[in-house]
Amino acid sequence: MADSTDTKSSNQMWGGRFASGPDAIMEEINASIGFDKKLFAQDIRGSIAHATMLAHQGIISADDKDKIVAGLNTILSEIESGNFEFSRKLEDIHMNVEARLATLIGPAAGRLHTARSRNDQVALDFRLWVKEELQKTEQLLTSLIAAFLDRAEEHAETVMPGFTHLQTAQPVTFGHHCMAYVEMFGRDRSRVRHAIEHLDESPIGAAALAGTGYPIDRHMTAKALGFREPTRNSIDTVSDRDFAIEFLSIAAIAGMHLSRLAEEIVIWSTPQFGFVRLSDAFSTGSSIMPQKKNPDAAELVRAKTGRINGSLVALLTIMKGLPLAYSKDMQEDKEQVFDAAESLELAISAMTGMVRDMTINTARMKAAAGSGYSTATDLADWLVREAGLPFRDAHHVTGRAVALAESKSCDLAELPLADLQAINAAITDKVYDVLTVEASVASRKSFGGTAPSEVRKQIAYWRARN
Numbered sequence: 350m351a352d353s354t355d356t357k358s359s360n361q362m363w364g365g366r367f368a369s370g371p372d373a374i375m376e377e378i379n380a381s382i383g384f385d386k387k388l389f390a391q392d393i394r395g396s397i398a399h400a401t402m403l404a405h406q407g408i409i410s411a412d413d414k415d416k417i418v419a420g421l422n423t424i425l426s427e428i429e430s431g432n433f434e435f436s437r438k439l440e441d442i443h444m445n446v447e448a449r450l451a452t453l454i455g456p457a458a459g460r461l462h463t464a465r466s467r468n469d470q471v472a473l474d475f476r477l478w479v480k481e482e483l484q485k486t487e488q489l490l491t492s493l494i495a496a497f498l499d500r501a502e503e504h505a506e507t508v509m510p511g512f513t514h515l516q517t518a519q520p521v522t523f524g525h526h527c528m529a530y531v532e533m534f535g536r537d538r539s540r541v542r543h544a545i546e547h548l549d550e551s552p553i554g555a556a557a558l559a560g561t562g563y564p565i566d567r568h569m570t571a572k573a574l575g576f577r578e579p580t581r582n583s584i585d586t587v588s589d590r591d592f593a594i595e596f597l598s599i600a601a602i603a604g605m606h607l608s609r610l611a612e613e614i615v616i617w618s619t620p621q622f623g624f625v626r627l628s629d630a631f632s633t634g635s636s637i638m639p640q641k642k643n644p645d646a647a648e649l650v651r652a653k654t655g656r657i658n659g660s661l662v663a664l665l666t667i668m669k670g671l672p673l674a675y676s677k678d679m680q681e682d683k684e685q686v687f688d689a690a691e692s693l694e695l696a697i698s699a700m701t702g703m704v705r706d707m708t709i710n711t712a713r714m715k716a717a718a719g720s721g722y723s724t725a726t727d728l729a730d731w732l733v734r735e736a737g738l739p740f741r742d743a744h745h746v747t748g749r750a751v752a753l754a755e756s757k758s759c760d761l762a763e764l765p766l767a768d769l770q771a772i773n774a775a776i777t778d779k780v781y782d783v784l785t786v787e788a789s790v791a792s793r794k795s796f797g798g799t800a801p802s803e804v805r806k807q808i809a810y811w812r813a814r815n
Contacts, residue, residue: 380437382445384684386428391477392442393425395470398573399553400461406564408464413457420453421446442474443467464563465556468587468675472552475683477574479596482690483545489697490538490603494531494815496704501527502808505801508786509624509714510723517721520786523714525799528807530610535811537603544599548592551576555586558674588674590664593686597661600693604654607696611651614703618644624714625707631699646699653692660685718786722751722761727783727792736775746773760784 397418404414424446427433439445451458504523511521551571554561560583567579580586617624631646664685667678725747732743749772754761762784769776782788794800797807 376437379440381441381680381683382435382437382439384687385442385471385474386435386445387683387687388442388471388474388478389428389446390425391474391481392446392470393421395473395477395553395574396446396461397421398570399465401573402566402569403460403463403563405569406566408563408565409460413460416454416457417450417461420450420458423453424449441467441471443470464561464565465553466558466587468557469552469555469583471679472555472587472589473574475590475686476548476552476592479592479686480545480548482686483541483548483596483599486599486603486690486693486697487538487541487545489694489701490534490541491815493697493701493704494534494538494811496701497527497531497534498808498811498815500524500704500709501531501804504709504711505804505808507709507711507714508718508790510718510720511799517717517723519726520718520723520789521793521799522790522801522804523709523711524801524804524808525790528804528811530606531807531811533606533609534603535814537599537606540599540602544592544595546577547595549577550580551578552580552586552589554579555583558584558587584674588671588676588679590668590679590682593682594661594664594668596686597657597664597689600657600689601654601661604657604693604696607700608651608654610700611647614647614707615644615651618642618647618707622713622717623710624717625709627703628706628708631703631706646703650696650699653696656692657689660689715786719760719762722754724761724784724786724789725751727789728761728780730792731780731783732773732775735777735779736773738773738775 400409400414400417400421403409404411409417424433427449433449435445436448439448447458447461450461501524504527507523508520509523509526510517511519511526551567551574553570553574554565554567571577571579580589614625614627616622618627627642627644627646632642632644664682667681667685671678728750729740729743729747732738732746733740736743738746750761750764750769753768753772754764757764762781766776766778769780783792790799790801792800794803797803
């Protein structure tokens, strides 16, 4: 149970509605300051804009506005320097700031909350925070895309096996493979930009849920806070958490892309593949097996995706049954977003480092590119193009050639011409020109294909866009 001093302080903030302070359990479940103090900069920024508007509209005096702004800047400095004492008795960041403001400037502090509610205040703070986090995510994704563009340009002609079902399918270039991730993370960045556009409306002035009778100027505060315009419905404004859900959705999709890449790095760095090698900066050893070099950074990126997915499902579940407008359930929104944002930042940064760090074993990639009869499709295409066979017939002939090569334990290019002609008499020695992995990738010149010339075109496109 809170002591009399704490109860008095808490009740002053509540305006005298409750005769005694909440008990320990209520205090524990109700307090959010342990996590929403992360919103301090946004809270103070919003309050300064609100106070400035109130004075401009003649709702509070210029003198009170000046005191409020000076006091809020003092509080900002105190928090940034670590000299601010947050109190759980005051529940949240809003009440902590307001209580400290009252101590600093006296009665003028009480005028700050004119024409607003904690409902639109928290909507503003959270929206500002998510907008800034999205802007940070956009920059991180741009850096990751740039890292892939550099590796793609470096390896535009490096051949490697392309896989379906994790089975060798056709030869591709490593540059082309890198550009697949450029496309993925490019879509993530587009989603980020769209999300910023969606949330670029200012909630402040919606008050509790019905707006306010004071002659406020919501367009003024929206402009001061860097929003495109104010929101257009006060009920939706205080009950909306779509912007947070959209952030988590974007984070989950980006996390899925990061996890797919992490899985490939894990596979590629095994001795069985040996395609890439990570430096000690992104690897760890074993406590018992001295020969081990584990791709722990990639594995942890893969694991972070599970946390992000969990945050998305949690917030969707929190919001799914809430009637309009505000409910206290929404207090549970921030921890999910804060945790996902931290995980996503770390995962993108780690992956950018790994992409730039990893050493590519081009010889191992090339050797693997020709395994599994990866040029079989090139043989079928040659039969269509040069021998005039329908593709389904060419597919059948090629299947017989693959079976013969398997029986002889050799590659298609190592089959004698006589053996190939025994399968189909139209085959000539010119077929060997298309059975190398280099010839295979060079021939894939369709738009977006793996031919080095096409890879370089796509690199140029993305460099101009990035």
